[in-house]
Amino acid sequence: MSKAAHSSLEVNDDPSFQRRFWIAERISWLVFLAVVGAAMLGLTGMGGPLSRAQAEAAAANVDYPRIARWQTNEQIRIHLAPSSQSETELVLSQDFLTFFELRHTTPMPSRTSTTAAGVTLGFDRAPNEEAELVLHVRPKKTSWMKRHPLTIDESAATLAILVMP
Amino acid sequence: METVLRGVAIYFLLLIVLRLAGRRSLGELTPFDFVLLLIIAETTQQALLGDDFSLTNAAILIVTLFSIDIVLSYLKRSSPFVDKILEGRPTVLVLDGRLDEKAMKKSRVDESDILESARKSQGLENLSQVKHAILEVSGDISVIPK
Numbered sequence: 179m180s181k182a183a184h185s186s187l188e189v190n191d192d193p194s195f196q197r198r199f200w201i202a203e204r205i206s207w208l209v210f211l212a213v214v215g216a217a218m219l220g221l222t223g224m225g226g227p228l229s230r231a232q233a234e235a236a237a238a239n240v241d242y243p244r245i246a247r248w249q250t251n252e253q254i255r256i257h258l259a260p261s262s263q264s265e266t267e268l269v270l271s272q273d274f275l276t277f278f279e280l281r282h283t284t285p286m287p288s289r290t291s292t293t294a295a296g297v298t299l300g301f302d303r304a305p306n307e308e309a310e311l312v313l314h315v316r317p318k319k320t321s322w323m324k325r326h327p328l329t330i331d332e333s334a335a336t337l338a339i340l341v342m343p
Numbered sequence: 344m345e346t347v348l349r350g351v352a353i354y355f356l357l358l359i360v361l362r363l364a365g366r367r368s369l370g371e372l373t374p375f376d377f378v379l380l381l382i383i384a385e386t387t388q389q390a391l392l393g394d395d396f397s398l399t400n401a402a403i404l405i406v407t408l409f410s411i412d413i414v415l416s417y418l419k420r421s422s423p424f425v426d427k428i429l430e431g432r433p434t435v436l437v438l439d440g441r442l443d444e445k446a447m448k449k450s451r452v453d454e455s456d457i458l459e460s461a462r463k464s465q466g467l468e469n470l471s472q473v474k475h476a477i478l479e480v481s482g483d484i485s486v487i488p489k
Contacts, residue, residue: 185438185439185475187435187438187475187477187487189433189435189477190432190433191432191433191434191435191477192427192432195427195432196431196432196434196446196449199431200449202363203363203365206363207363210360210363249393249394343352
């Protein structure tokens with residue numbers, strides 16, 4: 179019963195609902211804090227110690243966003259170990275291209291070709307020197323943690339990426 | 344479709360967060376609350392529009408937001424439970440001159456807030472002149488003098 183019912187005051191209060199709501203309010207404030215904490219850790223993408231991950235291919239290390247955001251620019255950085263070859267070949271699978279738009283690369287590829295497996299990009303490089311390729315990508319779709327193969331000189335690295343809405 | 348989904352998602356996100364943040368958060372607009380409101384408006388704008396600054400997108404969004412508002416207003420009218428969840432209920436802070444300390448603490452209202460409302464709305468000088476004080480669903484404090 180409303181406490182106001184004992185008085186001349188006519189007010190549509192509901193103390194029992196209000197008490198439950200205050201509890202829900204306090205719990206939700208803890209959830210707010212948890213969201214901020216998760217964001218600081220990088221669990222919502224865009225910076226933070228857990229937002230990026232590494233994947234290994236035979237002669238390359240890939241630094242990529244573990245958690246990305248839909249329609250937000252991201253970078254996939256490929257660090258190439260020294261090699262005697264004068265070209266590095268990168269194959270982006272059709273599946274990868276379904277989920278990510280490749281906006282541009284740094285440096286620009288010297289050649290591109292399309293096959294059933296996906297898009298092949300060839301990059302000129304100086305032999306016996308380290309090199310870095312940067313793919314500037316943008317998620318086209320949201321997805322749960324999904325594994326995307328990235329083939330670098332015929333060696334596949336698997337990128338597990340979650341795309342948040 | 345994306346525009347409508349964005350509108351619906353942002354509307355309900357703001358509704359839930361503002362409701363759970365508590366009435367006092369936006370009930371009385373201090374300069375700091377005003378800044379908070381401006382930041383929320385700017386952040387929301389980005390999320391609502393995305394990269395699409397077309398007139399069509401803006402028109403769909405506006406119509407979507409008003410439509411949700413109209414639907415919710417009908418839901419609130421037809422269901423007291425929905426009304427209670429969405430709007431809340433007034434909270435009695437002072438009843439027959441007695442302060443409800445627990446309600447005040449939980450609602451983040453102190454004596455100075457009640458006195459401020461008492462001065463503004465009734466021209467009262469002190470708390471002993473207050474018969475009832477109610478925190479309304481809007482976040483305002485109504486004061487009834489003795």
